Amino acid sequence: MHELFEQFDRLKNVEQAVALATLVNTRGTTPRKEGAKMLVGAGGRILGSVTIGGCVDAQVIEEAEGVLGENAPKLLELNLGDEEAWEIGLTCGGTIEVFVEPVTLDRTDAPPLTYYETLRAHAERGGRGVLITRLDGPNHGAKLLVLDTGKTDGTLGDVFLDRRFASEAQECLTRGISKTLFLEGIRGFVEAFGPPATLLVVGAGHVAMPLVSLANILGFRTIVVDGRPRFATRERFPDAHRLEVGIPSELVKSVPLTPATALVLVAHDYKYDLPVLRHALASSVGYIGMLGSTRRGNAILNLLREEEIPEELLARIRVPIGLDLGAQSAPEIALAILAEILAVRTGGTGMPISRKVREGKR
Numbered sequence: 001m002h003e004l005f006e007q008f009d010r011l012k013n014v015e016q017a018v019a020l021a022t023l024v025n026t027r028g029t030t031p032r033k034e035g036a037k038m039l040v041g042a043g044g045r046i047l048g049s050v051t052i053g054g055c056v057d058a059q060v061i062e063e064a065e066g067v068l069g070e071n072a073p074k075l076l077e078l079n080l081g082d083e084e085a086w087e088i089g090l091t092c093g094g095t096i097e098v099f100v101e102p103v104t105l106d107r108t109d110a111p112p113l114t115y116y117e118t119l120r121a122h123a124e125r126g127g128r129g130v131l132i133t134r135l136d137g138p139n140h141g142a143k144l145l146v147l148d149t150g151k152t153d154g155t156l157g158d159v160f161l162d163r164r165f166a167s168e169a170q171e172c173l174t175r176g177i178s179k180t181l182f183l184e185g186i187r188g189f190v191e192a193f194g195p196p197a198t199l200l201v202v203g204a205g206h207v208a209m210p211l212v213s214l215a216n217i218l219g220f221r222t223i224v225v226d227g228r229p230r231f232a233t234r235e236r237f238p239d240a241h242r243l244e245v246g247i248p249s250e251l252v253k254s255v256p257l258t259p260a261t262a263l264v265l266v267a268h269d270y271k272y273d274l275p276v277l278r279h280a281l282a283s284s285v286g287y288i289g290m291l292g293s294t295r296r297g298n299a300i301l302n303l304l305r306e307e308e309i310p311e312e313l314l315a316r317i318r319v320p321i322g323l324d325l326g327a328q329s330a331p332e333i334a335l336a337i338l339a340e341i342l343a344v345r346t347g348g349t350g351m352p353i354s355r356k357v358r359e360g361k362r
Contacts, residue, residue, distance in 0.1 A: 021040065024098065135186075157186075264337060281317075
């Protein structure tokens with residue numbers, strides 16, 4: 001979703017309107033990509049890097065011109081063969097539905113762009129929300145925005161319908177899942193938004209460089225902080241979303257440490273590590289990892305124990321960091337760290353999938 005926001009930002013000055021296509025439902029297969037999107041401009045141009053994938057893109061492009069010309073949304077039902085389904089991450093053939101709608105970009109007060117902007121700002125502050133789109137009936141395309149603060153905006157057509165969908169969408173809001181609901185004879189696609197996955201790296205050393213590059217590929221928002229200006233440079237970190245030089249324990253306080261944030265300490269410096277860890281352990285940050293040996297890790301933990309920090313909090317610190325991949329080089333260590341972060345975020349076991357299948361755990 002945050003990649004979509006970035007695409008909108010880039011297109012605002014060059015496009016008046018785009019067709020936004022969203023995969024809203026799959027049937028006959030195991031659903032894996034509800035919420036996948038693509039943007040199509042005038043003349044069928046694919047805009048940006050967000051696509052649904054496979055043959056679906058070509059079929060959506062054909063319909064997008066009509067959606068833009070008529071300035072009206074359209075729900076497409078597409079039948080896929082096995083190979084076509086596999087291309088977009090589904091296990092076998094089936095039927096999918098794609099909702100294509102016009103989005104005006106040259107007006108900042110026009111929905112649905114206004115709803116997306118509200119969701120982005122709310123998510124960047126650590127909040128969650130859902131955007132519900134009515135898929136059928138005379139008001140198809142109507143939207144209802146629901147935030148975890150209780151705030152709502154828009155309507156699906158009437159107050160009773162809004163209340164029903166807002167109530168049933170609470171699970172999606174809490175769990176961060178997107179799916180289609182069928183209520184009161186009306187279908188609505190509930191799209192969940194949450195804080196951006198953020199990698200906060202304390203220390204701009206040699207492991208931090210490939211760590212940031214790989215994290216960007218995985219879609220993380222990356223932030224690097226260090227007190228050494230010769231290390232924290234754009235030449236060394238051209239891909240970092242934020243690069244800050246100063247006292248790490250102070251800079252870290254400017255970053256929301258939410259469950260969607262992974263904190264990695266690679267500075268090898270007690271005066272950096274201890275105050276940052278104190279702050280992190282008092283937050284809801286989703287992952288805390290520290291590069292270093294078992295001996296160094298135990299020394300840090302013992303210092304924190306002397307401050308009477310509870311053991312259940314100290315257990316959140318992962319040191320040595322990463323999964324056991326036999327990593328030796330900086331890029332390999334970075335890969336092992338990100339593999340552990342991903343496993344923690346998704347609830348993965350970290351074991352080989354072939355072994356997991358053999359043991360009947362999948």
